[in-house]
Amino acid sequence: MQSQAHYPKHYCGVFGIFGHPNAAELTYYGLYALQHRGQESAGIVTCHEGKFYKHHGMGLVPQIFNGEILHGLIGDRAIGHTRYSTTGSSQLKNAQPLTVDCVRGQIAIAHNGNLTNAARLRDELENKGVPFQTTVDSEIILMMLAQPTLNGVENTLVQTLRRIEGAYSIVIMTEKELIGARDQFGFRPLSIGRTANGAWVLSSETTAFDLIHAEFVRDVTGHELIKMRVLNAAQSTLAYLGLLCGFDYTYEDVRDPVLFDFVRRMLETETAPCLPSGTGVDIKAYVAQTFARLHNKAIAHRNHQIATDGSQKIVQRLLNPIRDRMARGGSYDHLAAAVAAWMAYLCAASSRFGARWAPDDPWGERVRRIADETGPQSAILTARILALDAIFGADLGKNETFCSTIAGHLAAFLSGDPRPRLEALAARAPSG
Secondary structure (H helix, E strand, O other): OOOHHHOOOOOOEEEEEEOOOOHHHHHHHHHHHOHHHOOOEEEEEEEEOOEEEEEEEEOOHHHHOOHHHHHHOOOOEEEEEEEOOOOOOOOHHHOOOEEEEEOOEEEEEEEEEEEOOHHHHHHHHHHOOOOOOOOOHHHHHHHHHHOOEEOOEEOOHHHHHHHOOEEEEEEEEEOOOEEEEEOOOOOOOOEEEEOOOOOEEEEOOOHHHHHOOOEEEEEOOOOHHHHHHHHHHHHHHHHHHHHHHOOOEHHHHHHOHHHHHHHHHHHHHHHHHHOOOOOOOOHHHHHHHHHHHHHOOOOOOEHHHHHOOHHHHHHHHHHHHHHHHHHHOOOOHHHHHHHHHHHHHHHOOOHHHOOOOOOOOOOHHHHHHHHHHHOOOHHHHHHHHHOOHHHHHHHHOOOHHHHHHHHHHHHHHHOOOOHHHHHHHHOOOOOO
């Protein structure tokens, strides 16, 4: 008989889904489709109302999970993992996804790949008193994410990813988000799909999409963060401001000189300085290409279409860049104005502000009710919206400077044409 050590081995499989009532069941089928990537162990973690539910075990996916177990994994988001050991022994303690409950909340991670600087990073964390429960690289990433600060400044996902080296793809779940990340060279695969009900899916291979009847959207690129914070942030910002100005399409927004200049300044002075270096991407050229694409009348995206699900999009596109700016001590006035534009867009659905439209946003109805109850008292209105921790977390709502900045922008945007406020911003010289 051939020994286990000589059996063919493949790469681990990672899977994640966000926004589906049967998240655990679909993750089970996704892992079943990825079984060839690892047969030693498997696991699933779900999230429901801020609480994580986890089950993992040794063996094949059908051996680990049954209907009763899946029924207990409640929640509309989940991540899963099938493993074979690249680092760390084949033991239950090394089965993924791994989880941690820390000052930043609960975090779960499923990881495929190897870190070339794992030993150094592990030594650094152990010297700081960080305890490790496993022998896998994945826990190093998890523990780095759990640290509230890094080198004396607030830690973010971007700062953590900047420090890890190697070939990897990662799916991360927090109490609010599902995040996919890939090494800058794209050595390990990760694809994006979408189910018929609109739930987003991440998977090591598209074969998992076939089994759950999800449509392949595209691969995660090695420069996904740059795309999200430049192209996607520009689209969202222009959509909110364009709607407030009475425009229907993004190509109309970007051809307005005030809106164009505002977004250009936001990207160049506040977003670009916090983007990862060493990626081989010329950020200035990428910004220019972004505007060239948005100017293209053939790409006729409606602003309301781009604004869909804004509460889920602004976290990565606008709020996390603001956190990076805060950590660096730099200005974030333009980014804050973009966030205020999203707020104004949702508030404009309220009868107190003209009931101009009905936004397609998970938090749209909640914000509309807040606006109906509060009216044009911008400071109170801002405070109540920022208290939505599922979007803003506990940190931003407690930052007085941020709250004051947002309130000023929101008052101006709800009182009429936003362009005078944007022109005033353009006259300021951002710092940092």
